[in-house]
Amino acid sequence: MSSSPHPPASWTRTLAAALLLFAASSMQSSLAAAPENSSAQALRATHQRMIDKLGRSSFGRPVQLDSMETADGLQGDVYAVVEHPLAEISTALKGSAHWCDVLTLHVNNRRCSVASDPQGREMLTLYVVRRYDKPVDQAFELPFVYRVSSNSPEHLLVELSAESGPLGTSNYRVTLEAVALDERKSFLHFSYSYDHNTMVRLGTMAYLATFGSEKVGFTVVGKTPEGQPDYIRGLRGLVERNAMRYFLTLDAYLSAPGADQAERRQRRWFAGAEQYPRQLHEIDLDTYLALKREDRQRDGASR
16 A cells, blocks of 8 residues: 555644644743843843942942932932842842841831732732831831742842822832842842822922931032032932832841841841931931841741
8 A cells, every 4th residue: 555645634734733832832932031131131231331330339339329200209229239149139039028028127117928919919018117116006008019020040020019008109119130240249220119199299398398307318419518428308318218228128138048147137237227327327226126126026927
């Protein structure tokens, strides 16, 4: 019996379908990888543009802080070269529970919990007091959606977003992006932003012009009559102070990410903040440690 010179039609259709599935799968993989590669390349390009600024940074380390008033609110951005491999950063900062440990280093953040919402999204709820000496039952809640948008050997992107906040604020965004520079160093971009309505903006400006008139940020806008640096004030000064406090929580956590290292991280955060007393000093070390100890005991947490 002689074989047919052409394969059966059913076999041809099966092969064609398999090839189409393979092509579609390959296309989806390429499309999924493209944003990650694009983001990583963009952050590397930012690092190249900032090399000179980072090398002569006034922070005493390769750190650059930028701020802006957006159309609806405020944004602070911190860029830094850190002595941590990207794999170490990814391991330490992947997981909402780890981010609770990070964020509660901030003096005003007194509690943090994690859960899933009805849509199955990972949630992180932060409890924030307006001043460190206010009781925890006066804290307002910030319910963040937690998402790891990219996690590869070359690029990490973690995003936290909260649609609503207290006292007329909204659209909170906390973002950490990092790329590997070499086997020991990484380049980080930390961004902190939120929106506020007109009443909140006017009220905050009134406070900063009166009771908060001595509070300053980090951007130098000139010199005082005595020849000292004249630092930015007002709303941009406000967001710069908070962006730096949050960056220092990341820095402190990466220095001691272990579960039993809570006090070591707290001391590191406090020491980092005290390097800039003009902007960040609010509390003495013993009081800060006592507050954080009280928080751990109250919540029965390991942090």
